[in-house]
Amino acid sequence: MTSPLIYDLTFDDLMALVTEAGESDYRARQIWDGLYKNLWQNPDDFTNLSKTLRSKLVELAKFDAVTPIQKLDSADRRTRKTLFKLQDDLSIEAVLMRYDRRQTLCISTQAGCAMGCVFCATGQMGFKRHLTSGEIVAQVLYYARLLSQEGYQVTNVVVMGMGEPFHNYANTLSAIDMLNDPEGYNFGARRFTISTSGLVPAIRRFADERRQVNLAVSLHAVDDDLRSSMMPINKKYNVEELLDACHYYIDRTGRRLTFEWALINGVNDTPEQARKLAQKLKGMLCHVNAIPLNPTNGYSGKSTTHERAVAFKGTLDQAGIPCTVRIRRGIDIQAGCGQLAIGED
Numbered sequence: 001m002t003s004p005l006i007y008d009l010t011f012d013d014l015m016a017l018v019t020e021a022g023e024s025d026y027r028a029r030q031i032w033d034g035l036y037k038n039l040w041q042n043p044d045d046f047t048n049l050s051k052t053l054r055s056k057l058v059e060l061a062k063f064d065a066v067t068p069i070q071k072l073d074s075a076d077r078r079t080r081k082t083l084f085k086l087q088d089d090l091s092i093e094a095v096l097m098r099y100d101r102r103q104t105l106c107i108s109t110q111a112g113c114a115m116g117c118v119f120c121a122t123g124q125m126g127f128k129r130h131l132t133s134g135e136i137v138a139q140v141l142y143y144a145r146l147l148s149q150e151g152y153q154v155t156n157v158v159v160m161g162m163g164e165p166f167h168n169y170a171n172t173l174s175a176i177d178m179l180n181d182p183e184g185y186n187f188g189a190r191r192f193t194i195s196t197s198g199l200v201p202a203i204r205r206f207a208d209e210r211r212q213v214n215l216a217v218s219l220h221a222v223d224d225d226l227r228s229s230m231m232p233i234n235k236k237y238n239v240e241e242l243l244d245a246c247h248y249y250i251d252r253t254g255r256r257l258t259f260e261w262a263l264i265n266g267v268n269d270t271p272e273q274a275r276k277l278a279q280k281l282k283g284m285l286c287h288v289n290a291i292p293l294n295p296t297n298g299y300s301g302k303s304t305t306h307e308r309a310v311a312f313k314g315t316l317d318q319a320g321i322p323c324t325v326r327i328r329r330g331i332d333i334q335a336g337c338g339q340l341a342i343g344e345d
């Protein structure tokens, strides 16, 4: 039997593993503390355990969930993209974005993605597999260690990297639960944001679970024809069904929803598109994040201009719908939204 990945184990799983190996159950707490409070990475780091137990730990579980193989810093050094190798040699990416007081991580939930959004490099590469919860957790812990060496902490985690998180619902949410554990890493649920391309049943399920985790929906168009041409998922769950699910989420949770809108020149950044969006979102507890499109090799659409983005925001503002035009980050290292992919360059 192959040994499990240590980060895939819940505390109860770890307790079972330790006791089955003939150790006292309090050892599980020591290991958990080492992993999630001290951010120890290798069995050798666990100085709270005996040497014998440390070597036993090597046999009991695998620790190298994600191995960094390439690190790229943007020219302004505020964005770092890391390429990680997984145990089966597939690769994923995760990005750290450093603002003045915020250290925001963008993490992946799948190797590749099955959703095929045309403007997205991950969509262009196709689906490889779901990540395990431990592989998701390990991306956060990797950056947490890196930041702690400089006296910083991760402040926000956006689940917007490679993959559709709700396509890998159970593992994504169990990773969040693991990181949220007050007896462990204790990362507040409100500091996570999950972004979905619009998997309607999952949005409803998420609403019913009434979690504190923030939700963002990639909308990008409110005409079915236009949205379907950009996001194939719209053929399965159209705009009306999606917005119904969004209303349901807001009603169930009382939480404000974010809509993501990649501004593509002449496609969805026109005054007409802005007016249609404003009409659809009227009265909704929501916020629009408008993101000038980031270029990818497989899509010919161009980014909006500054003037068009300002005008788009102006139309929404006038209709009373809060809108932010997001600053583009990490474009020079292909770490912007929709740019994460392996082997694209």
Ligand code: SF4
Binding pocket: 113, 114, 115, 116, 117, 120, 121, 122, 123, 124, 161, 162, 163, 164, 196, 197, 218, 338
């Ligand atoms: S935008 Fe998100 S859901 Fe769409 S293909 Fe890219 S990673 Fe997948």
